[in-house]
Amino acid sequence: MSDDTPIYEIGETYLLPQGTTVHDITEAVARVTETKAPRGWWICFLPSVSLLGLMTAVIAYLLAMGIGVWGNNAPAYWGWDITNFVWWIGIGHAGTLISAILFLFRQKWRTSINRFAEAMTVMAVLCAAMFPALHTGRPWFDYYLFPIPNQMDMWPNFKSPLMWDVFAVNTYLTISVIFWFVGLIPDFATLRDRSETMLRRRIYGFLALGWRGSHRGWQHYERAYLIFAGISTPLVLSVHSVVSFDFATSVIPGWHTTIFPPYFVAGAVFSGFALVMTMMLIVRAVFGMHNLVNIRHLDLMNKFMLGTSMIVGYAYAMEFFIAWYSGNPYEQWVFLHNRAGFAQLDSLGNWGPLWWSYWAMISCNVLVPQIFWFKKCRTSIPIMFVATILINIGMWFERFVIIVTSLTQDFLPSSWGNFHPTFIDVGLYLGTFGLFLTLFLLFVRWIPMIAIAELKATLPGAHPNLHHHHGEEHDHAHASAEPAPAE
Amino acid sequence: MSDHETTKKEPKVAEKRPALYLAEYETPNAVAKAAMKVRDAGYKSWDCHTPYPLHGLDEAMGLAPTKIGVISFVCGLMGLIGGALLIQYANNWDYPIIIGGKPPGSFPSMVPILFECTVLLTGFGTLFGMLHLLKLPMHNHPIFESDRFAAATDDKYFISIEVADSKFDLTKTRALLESTNPSHLELVQEEVL
Structure with a gap:
């Protein structure tokens, strides 16, 4: 049984430092929620809450004035709002990928980071959902989006990709929350059993649902967890595919392409991994989690980013190839002029006005990750920190480029225009960072940020060795590696 | 008393x-x-x-295999059928709308929502089925x-x-x-x- 063998990471060294015991893991993770917040936490928390305040103010202004305060205008009816929506929802995808897909592939190194990443999924999807909800203009009527009987006696049009999006995003949010919560039940029980105050005991006790670590329970639990991983895997692939249908099913040049679903999914995973890395590097430093999330985990994450960057780079190249190969002049115009900014001057003698955003995207998403070919870069924390931030800037530009360069100059030159963001656009985008970071920081402070039970199960000697019992064996082979759960 | x-x-x-x-x-x-x-x-x-x-x-412990998969499967199937009925009822029977010249029951446009309904109900079924089996x-x-x-x-x-x-x-x-x-x-x- 593979579960009995010590966890080597790609055959090299132990996943966790040798001699780590089951109790050490409980201590390291639970302690964070039980002691005073380190100063670093406050240094992150105060600006985050300020940004959250900014978001509240901007939304209040937006609701009072209407969405005309955004830069969206003919012909760019979609601007930063949808860019931000796609960007945020992409961020979430890394969480599901780590928690579900890597689980199915039995990648045990994921146990150090899956809880973070799942939390980030939930929070990122919340941030994402806000943009289309506000973009409807009258968010108090957003219930029209759901198939519930309303006073107009009308139903939503289920053939619209925008409706598919409503279903995809809401299902994704719901399933992510459930998956996250199910993973947390045993860990809440750990916190409950360590509580020193009645209040903590009550709250964590309530959340743990009365978990007793019962093996009859674990049996169902493990299978349920596998099923959640099994349904989340196609779900996460579907969500960004459906988001890409919002574009791909239209006739706008630059959007109407069949490569969009896989291209969007790869981009989502790419940017999500980058943000998971950025956050993890901060949290790891603030809470001193260097043993549980070590350089090997970071190295593997960087390899993932290199891989997804190549997929995204291939998609960028393929879009150009198809624009040429299809012989469609509108498609060629969008790519060569609007995006890349060269080849043709438009009728006014201008370069494509947004060429710089295209090249920002290429530099950040395709060129920067190439440094991860080198082990030195994959294991250097300052380098990867800067790289992950650049990657996320690049991925934001990717969505901006797709949306705005296609909309501003499509078929009819007389309807061409440009897009200018307003301070409200900027404020709302920054504000969602406030929401995201505030929720995230509260999470790391009060909820076990590493999956305690799952991580324990990856320790060498964590499982009974019943299959080779030659007489009364007492684990001769494992005795040295055995974490010796208390003596 | x-x-x-x-x-x-x-x-x-x-x-x-x-x-x-x-x-x-x-x-x-x-x-x-x-x-x-x-x-x-x-x-x-x-x-x-x-x-x-x-x-x-x-x-x-001599435990029999868990039955939770059956619960999830049945719930997922209900989601699939329920989703199909919802779309057919809303866009075909109660208030027919023809969009893009496609018949109301056109299958390809139903796929994404059927998929999401299946996943959603499977998720609910797995969660509540698990809590039921665990008596939590x-x-x-x-x-x-x-x-x-x-x-x-x-x-x-x-x-x-x-x-x-x-x-x-x-x-x-x-x-x-x-x-x-x-x-x-x-x-x-x-x-x-």
Whole structure:
């Protein structure tokens, strides 16, 4: 049984430092929620809450004035709002990928980071959902989006990709929350059993649902967890595919392409991994989690980013190839002029006005990750920190480029225009960072940020060795590696 | 009726009765071997309590495979059928709308929503099915009367045998558990209300 063998990471060294015991893991993770917040936490928390305040103010202004305060205008009816929506929802995808897909592939190194990443999924999807909800203009009527009987006696049009999006995003949010919560039940029980105050005991006790670590329970639990991983895997692939249908099913040049679903999914995973890395590097430093999330985990994450960057780079190249190969002049115009900014001057003698955003995207998403070919870069924390931030800037530009360069100059030159963001656009985008970071920081402070039970199960000697019992064996082979759960 | 009220008002001296035996072990191997002994002795209302799922314990305890997959599957199927009926009812029967020249029942446009409905209901089915099989939430259980049991979510491994078991016997069950060399053994009592 593979579960009995010590966890080597790609055959090299132990996943966790040798001699780590089951109790050490409980201590390291639970302690964070039980002691005073380190100063670093406050240094992150105060600006985050300020940004959250900014978001509240901007939304209040937006609701009072209407969405005309955004830069969206003919012909760019979609601007930063949808860019931000796609960007945020992409961020979430890394969480599901780590928690579900890597689980199915039995990648045990994921146990150090899956809880973070799942939390980030939930929070990122919340941030994402806000943009289309506000973009409807009258968010108090957003219930029209759901198939519930309303006073107009009308139903939503289920053939619209925008409706598919409503279903995809809401299902994704719901399933992510459930998956996250199910993973947390045993860990809440750990916190409950360590509580020193009645209040903590009550709250964590309530959340743990009365978990007793019962093996009859674990049996169902493990299978349920596998099923959640099994349904989340196609779900996460579907969500960004459906988001890409919002574009791909239209006739706008630059959007109407069949490569969009896989291209969007790869981009989502790419940017999500980058943000998971950025956050993890901060949290790891603030809470001193260097043993549980070590350089090997970071190295593997960087390899993932290199891989997804190549997929995204291939998609960028393929879009150009198809624009040429299809012989469609509108498609060629969008790519060569609007995006890349060269080849043709438009009728006014201008370069494509947004060429710089295209090249920002290429530099950040395709060129920067190439440094991860080198082990030195994959294991250097300052380098990867800067790289992950650049990657996320690049991925934001990717969505901006797709949306705005296609909309501003499509078929009819007389309807061409440009897009200018307003301070409200900027404020709302920054504000969602406030929401995201505030929720995230509260999470790391009060909820076990590493999956305690799952991580324990990856320790060498964590499982009974019943299959080779030659007489009364007492684990001769494992005795040295055995974490010796208390003596 | 009046009996009940008078007993309630009496100043209560907590009367206790045995609820379960709780044996504590230090290592996964010890608890798994003990589990085999308890299984072979023919107990039914008993359980192991571990900080994380121990692989191989299913077999050691003699548990039948879990049925949760069936629940998830049935719920997923309901989601698929329910989604199809919803779309057909809303866009075809109740208020037909023709979009893009496609017939109301055109299948390709239904695929994304059918998929999402299937996943959503599978998720709900798995969550509630799991809670049902685990009999959770149950915030009150006599096992929590034990002070040592808090370690079950930290680094100790336990076996509990409940009085509800037909084979439970204060002395024989104790002897059985003692023969498995637990590091600690106690009789957990619950208050009689």
